[in-house]
């Protein structure tokens with residue numbers, strides 16, 4: 001009899017214990033809120049997909065729990081998508097996009113946007129102070145192909161601009177995210193996949209400025225305690241954002257040409273193999289890395305990797321859906337030399353181990369998603 005009653009009694013106690021723990025949790029939450037703590041909100045992830053962007057969402061956070069985020073260079077390929085993801089997580093008014101260009105209407109009307117030139121130190125400091133910024137995502141940059149055509153501008157934006165960001169972030173105790181790139185490596189780097197730590201002798205001003213950013217950020221972290229965070233992104237592929245003049249733009253242009261004209265002139269050799277990532281994976285990685293507790297980060301600069309393919313493989317995959325696509329080659333020697341110096345894959349086991357990085361898109365999913373997005377129009381703009 002006693003034996004049979006045991007599960008019932010046990011369940012009763014387990015239920016009571018659970019209720020009691022919930023009560024304690026509620027009380028604790030109340031205490032934290034009343035104490036006016038600026039602690040970051042504890043994150044509870046729910047897998048969701050909004051407007052084509054796989055996202056994580058958060059439960060039971062109040063406005064005061066959220067970081068206040070400034071994104072510089074926000075009108076490029078990545079900034080608008082990141083703002084959208086962060087706004088879903090932290091609230092529309094807690095994420096400010098900024099750039100030196102005038103935003104399109106759908107961006108202007110869908111959340112805070114301000115002018116900010118990262119070369120204007122005083123103005124940048126004013127924005128950080130007036131808006132109580134706590135996280136800074138530094139996306140302003142001059143990318144590889146444009147940088148080789150205007151070295152002076154690349155030096156100014158990518159190096160002087162970075163110094164402003166690091167100084168202001170240190171002065172105001174911000175968490176700062178600066179993306180690096182697979183272009184921070186070079187022809188003398190170790191063979192593929194490229195490890196986190198190896199020889200870095202890039203041959204473009206863009207690559208040199210990104211190595212500089214990694215080293216300066218890590219120096220500020222060790223010397224001044226700056227919460228500097230950096231991911232080396234592969235080439236990012238997106239359907240509906242504006243491209244900034246990178247060497248990897250060819251991959252995005254390949255999709256657009258395939259859908260819109262049915263013919264494609266490639267400016268790289270067909271055997272060019274590079275490390276690539278779909279934008280949703282890149283933005284999710286950025287958010288997850290920004291949220292990672294500082295004590296889980298063994299390093300301050302991590303590689304992230306998803307897939308790699310040659311131009312020939314990409315075209316073959318697209319031709320499974322669009323068999324009539326015509327392809328010709330007209331190799332641009334400057335872009336080819338840049339691409340030849342880049343890695344085919346980044347070794348990213350440290351990111352997977354330390355903060356749980358995991359990519360979701362491989363080549364066939366990438367092709368299906370890109371063709372669907374381009375065919376059905378500008379999904380990102382419509383969702384705003």
Ligand SMILES: NC(=O)c1ccc[n+]([C@@H]2O[C@H](COP(=O)([O-])OP(=O)(O)OC[C@H]3O[C@@H](n4cnc5c(N)ncnc54)[C@H](O)[C@@H]3O)[C@@H](O)[C@H]2O)c1
Pocket residue numbers: 072073074075076077078079098099100101116117118119138139140141142143157161179180181182232233234235236237242243244245246248
């Ligand atoms: N897109 C990729 O494939 C890729 C890959 C690796 C790393 N990254 C890095 O990610 C970041 C964002 O990349 P993206 O592709 O969106 O770049 P992008 O070139 O598309 O956008 C950069 C933005 O910076 C702005 N900018 C230029 N000068 C400025 C200034 N003085 N002040 C403020 N803003 C200024 C530009 O107007 C532009 O909107 C960059 O740091 C880039 O190096 C991108």
Ligand SMILES: C[C@@H](O)[C@H](N)C(=O)O
Pocket residue numbers: 143144145180181182183206233234235236245246247248249
């Ligand atoms: C790879 C990367 O940093 C950028 N997309 C470029 O091509 O310059």
